[in-house]
Amino acid sequence: MSKQALQYLSENREHLLDRLHTFLSIPSVSTDSVHKKDIKAAADYLESYLNEIGFDRSEQQDTGGHPLVYAEYNQAGPDAPTVLFYGHYDVQPVDPIEQWKSDPFKPENRNGRLYARGSSDDKGQVFMHLAVFEAYMKTEGKLPINVKVCIEGEEEIGSENLYKVLHDKKEQFDADFAVISDSGMVAENQPTILYGLKGFTGIEINVTGPDHDLHSGMYGGAVRNPIMALNHILASMKNEDEVVTVQGFYDSVEPLSENERELIKNVQGENYEESTGVRQTVSEKGYSAKEHTMARPTFEINGMYGGYQGEGTKTIIPSTATAKITCRLVPGQEPQHIQELLEDHVYQAAPSGVTVDVKKEKLSAKAYKVEPNHSLIKKAAESYTKAFGKETVYVRMGGSIPVVEWIEDIYNMPIILLGFGTPDDRLHSPNESFPLDSFDKGMETLVHYWENVK
Template sequence: MPQDVLAYIRHNRNELLARLNEFLSIPSISTDSAYKNHVNEAANFVANYLTEIGFETVEQIKTKGHPLVYASYNQAGADAPTVLLYGHYDVQPVDPLDQWESEPFKPEIRNDRLYARGASDDKGQVFMNLAVFEAYMKVNGKLPVNVKVCIEGEEEIGSENLYAVLETKKEQFQADFAVISDSGMVDTNQPTILYGLKGFTGIEVRVSGPSHDLHSGLYGGAVRNPLMALSHIVASMKNIDEVVTVDGFYDDVAPLTNEERELMRAVQGEDYVASTGANTVVSEIGYTAKEHTMARPTLEINGMYGGYQGEGTKTIIPATATAKITCRLVPGQDPEHIQQLLEEHINKVAPTGVTVEVIKEKLSAKAYKVEPTHPLITKAAKSYTKAFGKNTVYVRMGGSIPVVEWIDAIYKIPIVLLGFGTPDDRLHSPNESFPLTSFDKGMETLIYYWNEVTN
């Protein structure tokens, strides 16, 4: 019964927190080769814990980079569904270290928050799922569902080797649906169903003019300035109403339905002015900032540089200029097609006197969306509400999680994003933390969810 499993979680809370702290103490920074042994240590921690829980098969799949931990449990019965649980054990670097109020790999509780690198992203949330499996095994001697586990060590560096593993070992990872706890809620203690993610693509635009920087007094008016040319190009891509002016950009974008707009209006969400320091919000004409962020595509200049950057003035015409541009995409938009449209637009508007090169970002992802009325989603919402004591809200997120699109493309299964992070967790920043309420109520949600799925 769920109540017995809940009682186990509550009775053993201190022991579970201590075990999580052991996990968080491992500096599994995937991007820095100096931490390779620690990354392997974190993989070993996950594999050992899965073995202790009682998973029949546990292995570390070697990749060209860091190992992927796979495990399977098949004793729930032929009638029970099989879930693919995804997460990651690697973490971001801790720089700048001097801004941490406590050591990033020595977990510390302050004001009902657990502070450590990886506390929210994603060790804390991975551990909660495994701890719930432990509770079921200790209380009932079995899990309510069949489970396949995929915990990787390269999420923070773009999951470079994951797609190949999922594709080549498709039968090994095949499941009825997937659960991912690597996301969050719109506010602390506000249960949130994330039913959609944006896709992602990007380009780099390099503009070259003269063979070297020129004296602006001698050559200004005779030679095209690459920075001015680049400014013309990027300014032509979006108008003052935040509408992207690249031909064909919106061709495959489905209209936002009234039902979805109602769901979005029900979300309190953050105050963008207060949280960002901007003096006002801006959004695509005809849409609120919330609607634009959640459900409409965007185009942003992430960086633009060239010429003199130092103090004072240096009167030159720079030889080169560069801009980095990314787009967040919605269902229906293909990343490669969008890259092609951007390139065609740039070539069309590029002025004479310069050479323009477009470099297409290799890491792209399509958007993902599951219908909010899907039974697996409504059961998740019911479980959230029961654990947190509040009505669950439904959102789409402006961010991208490439593995979601990969699982969708390869396995064609529903994906349930059961995340428990909050806007105050400071992911990827100094003083990352995770609320203890999310730790407690998140595990309750998961227990309720497995009960809902099997009844």
């Protein structure tokens, strides 16, 4: 019965916040070997908390790097679904420390927010799940669902060992669906279903002309300028209407349905002038900025360089020019295939007199999407709305979460992203915080969700 669990959460709020403070006080910065002991302490904390809650099995597993906390609960009965819960206990470094208004590892409540490194990303959100499990066990003596817990300590350093672990222990992690709370809502108190993430792929283009920088007076007119050659190549890949002109790029893109356009329309748009300083948004012809960022593929030059970069002039024809490109992909686009299309285009567009070399970036990911009317999604939306008292909006995101693609890739299970962060949480920055209101309503959402799916 959800009532009892909710009552427990409400009556034990101070106790639970105290426990959370203890967890947040451990400086589990994964990137710095100075914090190796703290990483271990955070894993210990989770292992013993899960034990105490009453999980059948709770242990630290070796990954080759920082330990992964694994726990299982199997007492919900054979008819209850099994959920794989993923989170991470490591946090970002705190530099620049002088910009923090309070100690990042002495959690402080100010103006309705809990300030601490990891309060939002992701220790705070991990803790909410554990607190909800505690509430069920303390009141009903059991959980409504079977659970496999996977909390890693390397997310902030690229989850270096996770893919291998997930791949090698298929039986251990297999479940009916996965739940991840490591994302956010589009605005504070605006329940948000994140039902899609983009994939990505990238290439680097190197153009070589002469074997050293040349005097532009002596050789201008005889030698192709590699920077200009690269300009011609790149300008042929996306036009001024923001349409990618690489042949086949859009071929397998699923068209945006009227239903999705409607869902996107319902999301309150970002104030781009405020957040980016641009006075005018520019997006693919035929699509709004919201539609393009959420649901259409993109092509970006992330960096470009060649020749002289100092003050004033240096009259040279440079020897080389380089551009780094990444594309954000949508469902249907195969990263390796898109890389090949980009590569083919570059070689075909290369003008004479220069040598063009394309390097394919190794890291790439497929896009992820759950149908917004999937029953697990609908139930999540209902749970959000019930807890927050507000209609849930549906969004897709331009970014990528590697673990989502990996779970999808290895297990092919639905992944439900139940995020409770807000745009003001300052993840990875000084003064990270999390609204206490989200803490309460988030836990309530989880209770409703387990009741809904059990």
